[in-house]
Amino acid sequence: xxxxxxxxxxxxxxxxxxxxxxxxxxxxxxxxxxNCTWCHGGGAQGYxxxxxxxxxxxxxxxxxxxxxxxxxxxxxxSIQFMWAAAENLSDGRxxxxxxxxxxxxxxxxxxxxxxxxxxxxxxxxxxxxxENIVACVACHGPHATGVGAIxxxxxxxxxxxxxxxxxxxxxxxxxxxxxxxxIAGNLSPDQxxxxxxxxxxxxxxxxxx
Amino acid sequence: MLIVAxxxxxxxxxxxxxxxxxxxxxxxxxxxxxxNGQGYRGFxxxxxxxxxxxxxxxxQLRAxxxxxxxxxxxxxxxxxxxxxxxxxxxxxxxxxxxxxIGGAPQTLAAQGKDIFDHGIPEKDVAACAAxxxxxxQGTxxxxxxxxxxxxxxxxxxxxxxxxxxxxxxxxxxxxIMEPVAHSLSRSEAQAVAAYVSSLR
Numbered sequence: 001x002x003x004x005x006x007x008x009x010x011x012x013x014x015x016x017x018x019x020x021x022x023x024x025x026x027x028x029x030x031x032x033x034x035n036c037t038w039c040h041g042g043g044a045q046g047y048x049x050x051x052x053x054x055x056x057x058x059x060x061x062x063x064x065x066x067x068x069x070x071x072x073x074x075x076x077x078s079i080q081f082m083w084a085a086a087e088n089l090s091d092g093r094x095x096x097x098x099x100x101x102x103x104x105x106x107x108x109x110x111x112x113x114x115x116x117x118x119x120x121x122x123x124x125x126x127x128x129x130x131e132n133i134v135a136c137v138a139c140h141g142p143h144a145t146g147v148g149a150i151x152x153x154x155x156x157x158x159x160x161x162x163x164x165x166x167x168x169x170x171x172x173x174x175x176x177x178x179x180x181x182x183i184a185g186n187l188s189p190d191q192x193x194x195x196x197x198x199x200x201x202x203x204x205x206x207x208x209x
Numbered sequence: 210m211l212i213v214a215x216x217x218x219x220x221x222x223x224x225x226x227x228x229x230x231x232x233x234x235x236x237x238x239x240x241x242x243x244x245n246g247q248g249y250r251g252f253x254x255x256x257x258x259x260x261x262x263x264x265x266x267x268x269q270l271r272a273x274x275x276x277x278x279x280x281x282x283x284x285x286x287x288x289x290x291x292x293x294x295x296x297x298x299x300x301x302x303x304x305x306x307x308x309x310i311g312g313a314p315q316t317l318a319a320q321g322k323d324i325f326d327h328g329i330p331e332k333d334v335a336a337c338a339a340x341x342x343x344x345x346q347g348t349x350x351x352x353x354x355x356x357x358x359x360x361x362x363x364x365x366x367x368x369x370x371x372x373x374x375x376x377x378x379x380x381x382x383x384x385i386m387e388p389v390a391h392s393l394s395r396s397e398a399q400a401v402a403a404y405v406s407s408l409r
Contacts (some may be wrong), residue, residue: 093341134240135282138251138252139249140252182236
């Protein structure tokens with residue numbers, strides 16, 4: 001028990017260093033994981049095409065790493081970058097890493113089109129009943145902070161949000177993602193642009209639950 | 210467009226536009242209420258509709274429209290239901306058979322069963338079974354509670370007067386529950402919710 005706890009603490013420290021972008025013996029000796037910061041950025045704020053991980057829901061991060069492992073996330077970028085990374089992540093390291101990431105402060109990407117924010121907000125908060133588009137707010141919450149395995153969306157980059165929604169439309173990432181593939185299927189390109197603009201330009205200042 | 214595959218999905222192909230197609234509207238309901246209508250834990254608890262009384266579902270959809278029941282999301286949804294769609298959707302959910310999703314604190318269930326079966330005489334709380342039936346199946350406009358999400362039942366009971374019966378000149382069945390919900394403490398509401406959520 002004690003040695004496992006010590007290992008977990010060590011991993012937590014290593015993860016911190018990994019994301020702080022400092023020279024890390026643990027990271028350097030672990031080429032299988034590589035350095036998360038190469039794609040996700042030093043503060044885990046995301047960098048094209050990798051999403052921001054800072055402040056994300058812990059249970060969501062764990063579920064996605066599991067889906068990369070099981071190859072349920074099968075979009076081209078996932079296969080290229082995340083399958084090997086997740087496969088070589090031990091359970092203990094995954095827990096430490098996701099704990100660390102969930103606790104980081106967030107910055108909004110702010111790369112959406114401000115002119116589309118109003119329309120995006122309307123779709124997010126109200127849905128479009130006549131087009132069978134559900135209100136995102138029901139699951140992702142009034143401030144898009146998510147809960148549990150439902151991801152936080154506020155401040156994620158426009159390009160990432162557009163890609164995730166269109167990946168579902170193109171048949172990727174379906175396993176274990178119910179109900180999002182069906183919901184995304186009802187959205188037009190314009191609606192996806194508006195929703196992603198609203199979300200990327202939004203930041204909830206309070207604590208996510 | 211892919212319709213979520215599930216045991217309830219009808220075989221008939223949709224020929225009308227999205228707003229008029231019953232199959233597509235049903236899939237839209239399932240986006241939030243779960244692929245088998247079993248309910249879903251979103252940011253808000255989204256209720257189970259599987260096995261629900263058709264008259265209850267139809268009355269609630271009218272209540273959202275008439276603003277007797279306050280719910281911004283369902284108000285929009287109800288506006289998008291045309292013709293006899295509400296009745297047809299209610300019938301589909303009523304016919305759905307799926308196990309409860311579980312997740313309630315089972316330590317409370319015994320106390321909940323006692324309240325459900327016998328009420329709380331010293332607080333003038335009637336037995337839930339008197340109206341909802343001994344197996345919590347409901348009848349007519351009185352809802353089935355069996356298998357309902359624990360969080361949803363608790364939330365409704367503690368929030369009753371803020372969202373139900375909002376138009377005094379149009380009293381509805383929610384009036385029956387008002388004093389009951391008012392009399393139950395939070396822990397008693399949790400106990401009843403834990404009990405009914407486990408019933409099939």
